[in-house]
C-alpha cells in the first residue's frame with residue numbers, strides 16, 4: 001500500500017482501465033456506503049448510471065464490468081442478516097437493463113455484463129446477448145460465470161450448487177451451444193431486406209444447429225440476425241486449474257484479483273500458459289488485475305483521504321463478503337485465526353489468494369477482512385497522480401498484467417479522481433490511450449468493443465474455440481413403430497384416411 005518508487009519507462013505498453021461496478025449499493029468496499037460523499041445509494045436512479053457512463057467514456061476506459069450474483073451472501077452465520085444490514089451486494093438489480101441506458105450516452109465504452117450460465121438455457125440467453133450487441137452497436141461483453149453462492153442455486157430450483165469442476169464442464173458445453181447459435185446459424189448474407197423481391201431473410205442461409213450433447217439439446221435456428229460482433233467479447237475470472245483451462249479455451253479478457261505482485265504474477269503466467277495450450281497466442285487475451293486507486297492533487301491529501309476512508313470499512317460486512325466468496329463461514333473464527341487453504345465448492349481462488357497462493361505470507365481472518373474492506377481482493381494504490389502512475393506501471397511490469405479492473409471506494413468520486421488526475425498523468429507519460437483527436441487516436445468512427453480492444457476486426461479470431469465449432473447433423477428419423485398393438489395399427493391407418501372434424505362448441 002505504499003508508493004512504489006520505480007518510474008515509468010516511456011514507450012512501455014499502455015495501462016488499460018476497466019471499471020468494476022454492480023447494480024447495487026455496496027460492491028467491493030463493504031461499509032463505505034455510509035461515507036457522506038458516497039452516492040451508491042442512488043443505484044436505482046437512471047441518472048446515476050448515465051453519469052458513470054459519461055465519466056468512464058471521458059476517461060478512455062475500455063469498459064465497465066457489471067458484476068452479478070443471483071443469490072444473497074448468507075454463508076456468514078448461516079443467515080443473510082449481515083449482508084442485508086450492511087448492503088453487501090443486496091439489494092441487487094439486474095445488470096443487463098443498465099446497458100442500453102449507458103450505451104445511449106456513449107460511443108466507445110464497452111459493457112461486460114455478468115450472466116451465470118448455470119441457471120438459464122443457452123437458447124434464450126444467446127438471444128438476450130445478441131439483442132444487446134445490436135443495441136450497443138457491438139459493444140457488449142459477457143462475463144462468463146457459473147456462480148458460487150448456494151443460495152442462488154437453491155432459489156433457482158436446485159438442491160445446491162453443482163460441484164466446482166462439474167460447473168466448468170457444463171460451461172464448456174454451454175459455450176459450444178451459444179457459439180453455434182452466434183457464429184454459424186445465420187450466414188452473413190442471410191438477411192436481404194429486399195422489399196421489391198418480398199424477401200426479408202433467405203431461408204436457405206439460416207441453419208438449424210442440431211446440438212445434442214450431455215447437458216443440452218438445441219435443434220433449431222438462432223432467433224436473431226447476426227449482430228456486429230456475433231459472439232460478445234468473452235470475459236472470465238476463474239483461476240483454479242479447471243478455471244484456467246476454461247479461460248485458455250474461451251476468454252478474451254480475464255480478470256484476476258490478488259493482494260500482491262507475487263500472487264498476481266502466478267495467475268497471469270498460469271493463464272497465458274493455458275491460452276497457449278489451447279492453441280492461441282499469449283496476447284490473444286487481455287488480463288486486468290483488480291485495484292483501487294486513492295488519489296488527490298498532493299501525496300499528503302491522498303494519504304489523509306485513505307485514512308479517512310479506512311474508518312468507514314465495516315469488518316462484519318467484509319466477513320459476510322469473504323464468507324460468500326469462499327463458502328467458509330468466517331463468523332465462526334476469531335479475527336486472529338490464521339487462514340489455511342481448504343478445498344471448497346464456492347470460488348477457490350478467493351481463499352487461495354489469502355492462503356496457498358503466496359507461501360511467504362500468512363493472513364489472519366481480521367487482516368483479510370480489513371484488506372478486502374477497501375476495494376476487495378486487489379491492492380490499494382495511494383498517492384498523488386505521479387506516485388499512483390508509478391505504482392501502476394511497476395505492478396504491470398512485475399506481473400505481466402495488461403491493465404487494471406478498478407474498484408471504487410466512493411461512487412463516483414473514486415472514478416472521477418482517476419479520470420481527472422491519473423489518466424492525464426499516464427497520458428503525459430505516453431502510457432494511456434490518447435485523447436480523442438490527439439496523435440495516435442484511432443479516429444471518431446464508432447468501433448466494436450473487440451475492434452477497440454484488439455485492433456483486429458469485429459469477430460472472434462480464427463484460432464478461437466468459438467470459430468472451431470461445427471453444426472450438428474439432423475437427428476435420424478425415428479424408426480417406424482411396430483404395429484403389434486391393434487390400436488396403434490389403427491392410428492397408423494389414420495394417416496391415409498381423410499377426416500372430417502365435427503365443429504363443436506368449446507366446453508371450457
Ligand SMILES: Cc1cc2nc3c(=O)[nH]c(=O)nc-3n(C[C@H](O)[C@H](O)[C@H](O)COP(=O)(O)O)c2cc1C
Pocket residue numbers: 066067068069114116143144145146147148236237238239240241242243244255256257290346347348349350405
Ligand atoms: C474480478 C472478479 C470478478 C468476478 N465477478 C463475478 C461475478 O460478477 N459473478 C460471479 O458469480 N462470479 C464472479 N467472479 C467469480 C469467478 O467467476 C469465479 O467463480 C471465481 O473466480 C472462482 O473460480 P475458480 O475457482 O476457478 O478460481 C469474479 C471473480 C473475479 C476475480
